[in-house]
Amino acid sequence: NAGVTQTPKFQVLKTGQSMTLQCAQDMNHNSMYWYRQDPGMGLRLIYYSASEGTTDKGEVPNGYNVSRLNKREFSLRLESAAPSQTSVYFCASRQPTGANVLTFGAGSRLTVL
Amino acid sequence: DQQVKQNSPSLSVQEGRISILNCDYTNSMFDYFLWYKKYPAEGPTFLISISSIKDKNEDGRFTVFLNKSAKHLSLHIVPSQPGDSAVYFCAARPLLTGNQFYFGTGTSLTVIP
Numbered sequence: 001n002a003g004v005t006q007t008p009k010f011q012v013l014k015t016g017q018s019m020t021l022q023c024a025q026d027m028n029h030n031s032m033y034w035y036r037q038d039p040g041m042g043l044r045l046i047y048y049s050a051s052e053g054t055t056d057k058g059e060v061p062n063g064y065n066v067s068r069l070n071k072r073e074f075s076l077r078l079e080s081a082a083p084s085q086t087s088v089y090f091c092a093s094r095q096p097t098g099a100n101v102l103t104f105g106a107g108s109r110l111t112v113l
Numbered sequence: 114d115q116q117v118k119q120n121s122p123s124l125s126v127q128e129g130r131i132s133i134l135n136c137d138y139t140n141s142m143f144d145y146f147l148w149y150k151k152y153p154a155e156g157p158t159f160l161i162s163i164s165s166i167k168d169k170n171e172d173g174r175f176t177v178f179l180n181k182s183a184k185h186l187s188l189h190i191v192p193s194q195p196g197d198s199a200v201y202f203c204a205a206r207p208l209l210t211g212n213q214f215y216f217g218t219g220t221s222l223t224v225i226p
Contacts, residue, residue, distance in 0.1 A: 004156070031212055042119075042218035043157070043202060050212045058213065090156055100145050100206060102214060104156030 002026055004105035006091050012111045013081045021076040021108050023091030031094040032074035033058075033102065034066065036087040043090065049074055081112045116140045117205050119217035127225050132190040134220050136203035139184065143205040143215075148177060148188050151200045151219070160201070161188070193224045 004025045013019055025032065033048040035058075045058030049068040063085060065077045074093075078085055088109050092102040118137045126132045134148075144165040149157035163170040163177045163186070170177050176189045190197055203217045 033214075035216070040122075040218060042115075042117075043204075043216035045213060045215070048212055056212070059215075092156075100162060101147065101159045102157075102204075104149075104158070106154070106156045 004091055004093055004103055006089075006105035006108050008108060009106070010109050012113065013078075014113050015082060017081050017112075018077070018079050019081065019110075020078075021089055021091075021110070022073070023075065023105060024073045025091075025093040025103070026072065027093060027095070027103065028071070029093035029095045029103070030071070032068065033092040033094070034064075034074070034076045035090045035092065036060065037090060037107075038087050046076065046089075078110075081110075083112045086110060086112045115218070116143075117203060117215045117217040119201075119203060119220050121220050122218070123221045123223070125223045125225060126193045128195060129192045132188075132193045132197065132222055132224070134188040134190075134201050134203075134222065136186045136188075136217050137184060138186075138205050138215075140205070140207060140215075141184070142207040142209060144208040145206040146177070146179060146186050147204045147206075147214075148175075149202045149204060149216075150197075151202065157202060190222075193222075195224045195226050198222055198224045 007022045034046040035043045047066040049055045052071045091105045147162040148160040151157040179186045200219045
């Protein structure tokens with residue numbers, strides 16, 4: 001089992017460029033999440049999807065859009081990248097029934113110049 | 114506003130001694146708490162959790178203590194091993210919006226051989 005797979009692992013963008021971070025899980029989990037990790041700020045929730053067909057804003061949604069393509073895939077899009085979006089992005093998934101544990105991917109390091 | 118706080122960015126401990134990592138929270142609606150461990154260039158991995166109906170949970174060398182009146186939890190690692198050197202995040206989930214998990218800023222633990 002691969003668990004949670006994120007692509008790409010590394011990306012460099014120029015200010016104003018757009019890109020999409022991809023996330024897929026093979027654990028048949030219902031809920032999926034996007035977090036960003038910044039020094040001194042910990043992990044902050046950008047968006048989450050409680051189930052296929054639903055998405056909700058987290059703590060820091062501005063500048064991002066998400067798509068829950070199907071039960072397996074949850075993508076994060078930056079329409080016009082800004083240097084403030086330089087970060088490490090983590091996707092996670094959770095099976096909510098009786099479970100309170102998030103399973104994370106390995107992360108995607110994004111640099112915006 | 115950070116709802117989960119880890120006030121110690123770093124901690125160094127001798128191998129074999131006890132490591133104590135602390136976490137404070139402000140939201141009284143949090144009902145489930147978790148600790149995650151993160152190595153460089155990897156995603157966070159689940160370590161141990163505790164429900165608000167308990168005040169202690171133990172798993173091998175790891176014990177989590179919860180003090181609801183003080184809105185404080187701590188992770189004890191005994192004995193500490195060099196392989197425990199990592200960044201530790203505490204996280205909390207609120208009862209009413211159970212899909213969101215809030216993370217602290219992390220504590221970097223170094224276990225000195």
